[in-house]
Amino acid sequence: MLNAAIVGLGWWGKILTQTLAKSDKITVVKLADVDADGGGAFAAEHGIDFTTDYSAVLADDAVDAVVLATPHSLHEEQIVTAAEAGKHIFCEKPFCLNRASALRAMEAIEKAGVQVAIGHERRFEPPIMDALALARDGKLGALMHVEANFSHDIFAALDDANWRLKTDESPAGGLTATLIHLMDLSINLFGQPDRVLASVECHGGVVKNGDTLTAQVKFENGCTASLNAFTHTPFFSRFAIFGSDGWTEVRDKAHVQAPEGWFFTTCLKDGKAETIEYEVATPVLSNLECFSDAIAGKATYPNTPEQIVRNVSLLEAIVKSTGSGEIVKIER
Numbered sequence: 001m002l003n004a005a006i007v008g009l010g011w012w013g014k015i016l017t018q019t020l021a022k023s024d025k026i027t028v029v030k031l032a033d034v035d036a037d038g039g040g041a042f043a044a045e046h047g048i049d050f051t052t053d054y055s056a057v058l059a060d061d062a063v064d065a066v067v068l069a070t071p072h073s074l075h076e077e078q079i080v081t082a083a084e085a086g087k088h089i090f091c092e093k094p095f096c097l098n099r100a101s102a103l104r105a106m107e108a109i110e111k112a113g114v115q116v117a118i119g120h121e122r123r124f125e126p127p128i129m130d131a132l133a134l135a136r137d138g139k140l141g142a143l144m145h146v147e148a149n150f151s152h153d154i155f156a157a158l159d160d161a162n163w164r165l166k167t168d169e170s171p172a173g174g175l176t177a178t179l180i181h182l183m184d185l186s187i188n189l190f191g192q193p194d195r196v197l198a199s200v201e202c203h204g205g206v207v208k209n210g211d212t213l214t215a216q217v218k219f220e221n222g223c224t225a226s227l228n229a230f231t232h233t234p235f236f237s238r239f240a241i242f243g244s245d246g247w248t249e250v251r252d253k254a255h256v257q258a259p260e261g262w263f264f265t266t267c268l269k270d271g272k273a274e275t276i277e278y279e280v281a282t283p284v285l286s287n288l289e290c291f292s293d294a295i296a297g298k299a300t301y302p303n304t305p306e307q308i309v310r311n312v313s314l315l316e317a318i319v320k321s322t323g324s325g326e327i328v329k330i331e332r
């Protein structure tokens, strides 16, 4: 059993706590948040020890791992100090906000020899795993392109002062909220991204950091990806892979916070599209439990440190491209 502390008890930290209540591999032994009232009340409700002091979490020998669900700009320092304290680290996405931060955080992790994991639960969605397997097994022929969209309007209800709408914390509209998941899946399939052209617009005027983000990514292997995230439209999510012999598309019925299952469509050489439905699954729990299995030496965690840093490098290039309007090379 892995003893974990969840740090940051906002929207997602609460979901992670509730998710881990169903785990027989991970026990949440501590909860932390700088908000003494809100965090304390949530912890009391769940009967879990609470602190406002992150250093007390790191000093606690009963804590094997930290699960970071804090604002993005805090991740780098929280990762470095957790690694120095010998704690395994599950960090919510994005890992960091720029490549230099990601490299520093990863260096601390590697030096400490602790396990790292990242909140890209979409890799654990059964239809996404099956779509990637179809592509990897050659069933779609020569791979060409990913076309994907992950949109919702959850942030349209936020107060303008919220960090999720600030360009220093959440640059380029839906980049760190949803597009980052599509970037991770594309990197997982195609490898090293080479260059990107991206733009962000604010049509509705409500989601102040931008509501319409679109990025065209070219990978070193010649494949391309069109990735979109709209944050002022009702939920919509699709991930499609195109190859010379066929295509496959995964459509989510609902957001992962309250999943309802998926539609999975494939069309192979005969040109006949077939759609099947997938039942609800628990990708958030599967991701966390894979992290604990990796620590126990029972599994290999699928996101490699190299892929995690690569995704942050792509993030940084997308931010640059939305600012300049130019094609930006991805640092490596």
Ligand SMILES: NC(=O)c1ccc[n+]([C@@H]2O[C@H](COP(=O)([O-])OP(=O)(O)OC[C@H]3O[C@@H](n4cnc5c(N)ncnc54)[C@H](O)[C@@H]3O)[C@@H](O)[C@H]2O)c1
Pocket: 007, 008, 009, 010, 011, 012, 013, 032, 033, 034, 035, 054, 068, 069, 070, 071, 072, 074, 092, 093, 094, 119, 120, 121, 176, 177, 256
């Ligand atoms: N994997 C996913 O699908 C998914 C979904 C939603 C959010 N997230 C990620 O989770 C993270 C948190 O997002 P959120 O929407 O829950 O934000 P939020 O604003 O709802 O919650 C953040 C919490 O962190 C707390 N906090 C701030 N500074 C802190 C500190 N120094 N120490 C401890 N706690 C601190 C805040 O008080 C707040 O309760 C982000 O990185 C986000 O991208 C991931």
